Amino acid sequence: MEIHFLGTGSAYPGRDRDNTSICISTNDYHVLMDVSGNPCRKLKQINVALEDLDSVIFTHFHIDHLYGLPSLLWGMWLENRKKPLTIYCHDVNISKLNQWLNTMEVYEWGITFPLLIKTFDGGFPEELLKTRDVRISAFPAIHSVPTIGLEVTEGNKTIVYSSDSQVNSHIQTYPHIHLLIHEATSAIKVEANHTSLTEIAESYDLEKIDKVVLVHLSDHQPYDEELSRLKLEYKVQKAEEMMSISI
C-alpha cells in the first residue's frame, strides 16, 4: 500500500501546508480521503491518473475536507474520464452534497463518467467497500459534526486514520496497527474536538502501533520540541506535503 499525503494542514490557514487530504493506492484500488486544494495536480504528481481514481470518501462535512471536489470533477470531465467515480458521505449529508453538485451544474457539463454516491450511517463501525486486495471500513470519530475515522486493510496490514477527532476509544481497541495516521491540530494545548501530540502519546499504547504519522498540523506549534521531550522521534513523525510512504 502506498500512502500519499496530498495535504497535511489543519483548518487554520497554514503557510506551507494545504488542508489534510490523503490518497491510498493499492494494486487494484485508489481512494482519496477528503479533497483539499488542487487535487488534479497533486494526483498527477504522485502518478495516479485522474482516470484511475476509484473513489472519494468524505470523513465529514467541514470545508477544509471538502472544497477540492469541484476542481477534481472539473478536471476529470475535461480529461474525458469514463470510469465511474464513487463518492462516499454520511447519509445526513446527502442532500447537501446533491445541492452542491447541482449548484455547480455538474450534470449539465456533460460529464462522461457515472458519479455514484454511496452513503453510510457513521454512527457505528461499518464496511464501506471491499475489493480483491483492500477493505475499507468506517468507525465513528469524536468531533463537532458527524465524522468517521477509517480503517484500511490489505493482506495482514492495517492502517487507521483518525480524521478530525478527540482521542478515540475505538482506536485504542486495536491489538496491532501498522500505521496510525492521527490528527494533531496542536502540539500540547488541549483543543475541543481535536487531539494534541501530547494526548496521542498519553492516550494510545504505542507498543501496539508500528508507526504514527501526524496530520492536520497547525503553524507555530512546538511539535518538534514535544516529540523530542517525549523521546518519540523513532516512532512518531509529522507528515509533510506530498510525502509518500509504503507499508
Ligand SMILES: [Zn+2]
Ligand atoms: Zn479539519
Ligand SMILES: [Zn+2]
Ligand atoms: Zn473538522
